[in-house]
Amino acid sequence: MNRPLSILVALCMAGPLAAQDPPPPRPWEFTGDVGFVNTAGNSEVTTLNIGEKVTHTRGNITVKQNFALLYGRTDGTTTTSQWRTGVRGDLALSARLAVVGLTGFDRNRFAGIDRRFEEGVGLAFKVVATERTKLDFETGLSMIQQRSTLDVTDNFTAGRAASVFQYNFKPTAYVLQSVEVLPNLEETDDLRVNTETALVAPLSRRLAIKISYVIRYDKLPEPGFEKTDRLLTSGLQVTL
Secondary structure, three states, X not given: OOHHHHHHHHHHHHHHHHHHOOOOXXXXXXXXXXXXXXXXXXXXXXXXXXXXEEEEEEOOEEEEEXXXXXXXXXXXXXXXXXXXXXXXXXXXXXXXXXXXXXXXXXXXXXXXXXXXXXXXXXXXXXXXXXXXXXXXXXXXXXXXXXXXXXXOEEEEEEEEEEEEEEEEEEXXXXXXXXXXXXXXXXXXXXXEEEEEEEEEEEOOOOEEEXXXXXXXXXXXXXXXOOOEEEEEEEEEEEEO
């Protein structure tokens, strides 16, 4: 094979291989969600859900900050008020393994929780990481400090296991399934499980519709409250 033809063949083979490499992560990324419902007349109902996530990547360190609010009023009375926020840092040890540190806060007075703080450490492992499919698994320990609406304080150590699966139909359209299990290591009957199923369908390059179904299960809830909360929300998602 002559030299010009060899170069041409090499370029043709290298082109498809280079196209398969995923693009490098952007240094900054912002995602915001908002949904709003208001009715008046025979019944007065107002529901607002807001969420945001900021991600910053620098070298092998990724920092994520998130905030979520769900608020509802029915006939002038507050019937839903849930707040969640947190900060998380990932230090990549390799392409698939990372050390994780996180801290979080949540409040849900309609589940008997006046405030709850969490600080945790652990490991995160990328089981599958392709352009279309992502599957992560995490394990670690958390310290929990919570106070109920009856002013009862409970501080304990919890285990933490979590998984996140995401399938991309296209870069801006995907389905996501996450599961988080938090067993109380000091009280065997106390177990919390959080799950989210989400579908994102794009309207444009930056704007999409998001439908999310969240289940929060507490095997040992505060006295007088149910074990399970189910939240179905829909709204617009903006990505910058």
